[in-house]
Amino acid sequence: MLVALAGTGALVMLACTPDAAAPVFRWVRHPGNPVFPSAPGTWMESQAANPDLLLRGETYFMYFRGQYQGHDRIGVATISRDKFDGVTWEIRPEPVIDVGPEGSWDETHVLDPAAILVSGKTYLYYTAVSPKADRAVCLAIAEDGVNFVKYDHNPVTIGGAPEVVIRDGVFYLYYWKKKPSGVGYQIHCARSPDGLAFEEYGSEPVLPVGPDETWDSHTVETPRIFMEGGVYYMLYCGSDRYNDYPWNAGLAVSADLLSWKKYDGNPIFSRGEEGEWDEGAIWFTTVEKIGGRYYMWYEGYGGGTARTEPYGSYLKGGKSQVGMATLTAPYFYIPPAEVRESLPLP
Numbered sequence: 001m002l003v004a005l006a007g008t009g010a011l012v013m014l015a016c017t018p019d020a021a022a023p024v025f026r027w028v029r030h031p032g033n034p035v036f037p038s039a040p041g042t043w044m045e046s047q048a049a050n051p052d053l054l055l056r057g058e059t060y061f062m063y064f065r066g067q068y069q070g071h072d073r074i075g076v077a078t079i080s081r082d083k084f085d086g087v088t089w090e091i092r093p094e095p096v097i098d099v100g101p102e103g104s105w106d107e108t109h110v111l112d113p114a115a116i117l118v119s120g121k122t123y124l125y126y127t128a129v130s131p132k133a134d135r136a137v138c139l140a141i142a143e144d145g146v147n148f149v150k151y152d153h154n155p156v157t158i159g160g161a162p163e164v165v166i167r168d169g170v171f172y173l174y175y176w177k178k179k180p181s182g183v184g185y186q187i188h189c190a191r192s193p194d195g196l197a198f199e200e201y202g203s204e205p206v207l208p209v210g211p212d213e214t215w216d217s218h219t220v221e222t223p224r225i226f227m228e229g230g231v232y233y234m235l236y237c238g239s240d241r242y243n244d245y246p247w248n249a250g251l252a253v254s255a256d257l258l259s260w261k262k263y264d265g266n267p268i269f270s271r272g273e274e275g276e277w278d279e280g281a282i283w284f285t286t287v288e289k290i291g292g293r294y295y296m297w298y299e300g301y302g303g304g305t306a307r308t309e310p311y312g313s314y315l316k317g318g319k320s321q322v323g324m325a326t327l328t329a330p331y332f333y334i335p336p337a338e339v340r341e342s343l344p345l346p
Contacts, residue, residue: 036089042068049320061115097113105128106130122148137156172191173198179209230340235287245280248270296327300322
């Protein structure tokens with residue numbers, strides 16, 4: 001049995017079993033958060049958000065969104081593998097993907113990076129915003145992880161907040177789409193043999209909202225996926241009331257990247273306490289296991305009226321920034337053997 005001890009801050013999940021040595025799953029926020037704060041006078045002057053981690057050779061690349069002069073842009077920070085501590089980064093002074101010209105799919109904003117290595121190249125999928133579409137997923141490719149060229153035939157699909165995984169040579173692209181009701185989001189998937197031409201996997205979401213009166217009954221969004229022990233773990237954010245202002249993050253598991261099962265102990269992480277920098281909402285909970293420890297980077301929003309009014313103080317006292325939390329545990333909430341039993345590997 002799992003018991004959630006929920007306050008207004010991070011949740012503590014206790015595995016209540018006869019084994020007295022059962023692990024306690026507790027995320028510890030970095031005391032120096034945010035690790036990527038907004039920085040006046042730079043391309044991340046107003047916001048810093050949407051983290052996505054990629055290991056390229058012996059260097060970690062952290063792609064994330066910054067905002068200034070009314071536009072979102074994507075930049076990158078790097079650190080060599082031997083110097084990694086989760087919080088020390090070298091941020092490039094200029095964005096690596098900028099907004100496009102008038103009439104393009106990304107003329108207003110580029111945000112929500114999701115990067116993957118393909119034959120030595122970095123494929124970076126991102127959300128594009130323009131008068132053409134509220135959200136569209138576009139692609140840019142770099143030989144070195146920094147100098148990106150946008151794909152000539154963008155967008156690759158209509159939707160937002162992408163995540164991408166490659167399995168057996170097939171690209172799995174996840175993104176949000178509005179529910180048929182027109183309010184709230186659900187997570188859909190499209191597949192491709194080359195990462196360029198995608199076909200949606202059915203018309204139904206692969207991760208739908210939860211039942212009425214559950215914590216994610218109104219919206220699910222911003223998926224991030226990692227793999228451990230042959231099992232895929234998706235972290236996602238959700239809300240029971242708002243379209244795009246989630247207070248909590250949950251976990252779902254899969255063996256084939258198409259059939260996902262939500263963790264019974266959800267949610268596993270929450271927005272910060274009142275008055276904290278992340279008191280309003282959280283998104284893009286990005287997890288990686290490094291050196292035996294789980295690291296999570298996430299976008300947190302706070303300040304102004306962030307606690308009481310969704311986006312009410314956006315750019316008027318409130319802002320998004322990127323924080324980090326860590327988890328020390330022998331496995332990620334569910335023993336891999338139990339995941340395999342409930343979701344037999346193909």
